[in-house]
C-alpha cells in the first residue's frame with residue numbers, strides 16, 4: 001500500500017470500521033542479529049500452501065523485545081501497530097470498540113490488532129502476558145490456520161490479510177499471568193532475547209545516547225555486565241536511564257564522572273545495585 005493513501009475505514013458486512021494509525025518510532029536495532037533472523041524466519045512464507053507463524057518473544061523487562069519486534073517489522077517495510085496489553089485489556093478492546101460520536105450514532109473503532117489485520121500490517125501484541133486468559137481466548141481462531149477474529153460488539157467476522165503478521169512479546173517476570181496452554185501452542189516459535197555481550201551492550205547504549213562520551217558508556221557497560229553475571233534483572237533500559245541521568249547531573253554540577261554514575265545507579269536502581277560498580 002502506498003504511503004498516505006491508506007484507507008482509514010474499511011467496510012465489512014455493511015459495518016464501517018475506523019482503523020487506527022500505525023506506530024512510528026525512531027529506533028534502530030543494534031547487534032543480536034540472530035534473534036532478528038529467527039523472527040524473520042517465523043514470519044516468512046515459503047510456499048503457496050504455507051502460513052506465517054505467530055512467534056512469541058520472551059525476555060526480561062527492558063531487554064529489547066519491543067525494539068526488536070518493531071525494527072524487524074520495519075525491515076519488511078510494513079506498517080507496525082503496537083497493542084499494549086494490560087491487566088485491564090478486555091476481549092473487545094483487542095478487537096473492535098463501539099464509540100458514541102457527536103450525533104449519538106455509534107462508530108466502530110478497530111484496535112491496533114484489527115487495523116493491522118485489515119491493512120496487511122504487523123501487530124506487536126506487547127507484554128501479552130499482562131492480559132487475562134479471557135482476552136486471549138478471543139484470539140484463538142486468529143492464531144491458527146483460520147486467521148480471523150469475531151467481534152461480538154460489531155457483529156462481524158474479520159479475516160486477516162495474507163500480509164498480516166503478529167508477534168507477542170512476553171515478559172519473563174513474576175508480575176504476569178500464565179498464558180493458557182491452547183494459546184501457548186499457537187504462539188510458536190518461542191524466541192528468547194537474552195542480555196547482550198559486552199561489546200554489543202556498549203553499542204546499544206551508544207545508539208540510544210549518541211551524545212554521551214565513551215568513558216561513561218564504558219563505565220555503565222561494565223556495571224551492566226557485572227550485574228548480568230550476578231543474574232540481576234537489570235537491563236539495557238536501566239543502563240540507558242543510568243547513563244542519561246548521570247549525564248544530566250554532570251552537565252549541572254562539578255561532580256566527577258564516577259560520582260555521577262554512582263549516584264545515578266542509586267537513584268535508578270537503589271542502594272544495593274551500587275555494588276556492581278567498579279571503583280578504582
Ligand SMILES: Nc1ncnc2c1ncn2[C@@H]1O[C@H](COP(=O)(O)OP(=O)(O)O)[C@@H](O)[C@H]1O
Pocket residue numbers: 027028029030031032059060061062063064065066067068169204207208236237240
Ligand atoms: N539491541 C538493541 N538495539 C537498540 N536499542 C536497544 C536494544 N536493546 C535494547 N535497546 C533499548 O533498550 C530499551 C529497552 O528496550 P525495549 O525494547 O523497550 O525492552 P522490552 O520491550 O524488552 O521491555 C529501549 O530504550 C531500547 O531502545
Ligand SMILES: [Mg+2]
Pocket residue numbers: 062065066067126127169
Ligand atoms: Mg516492551
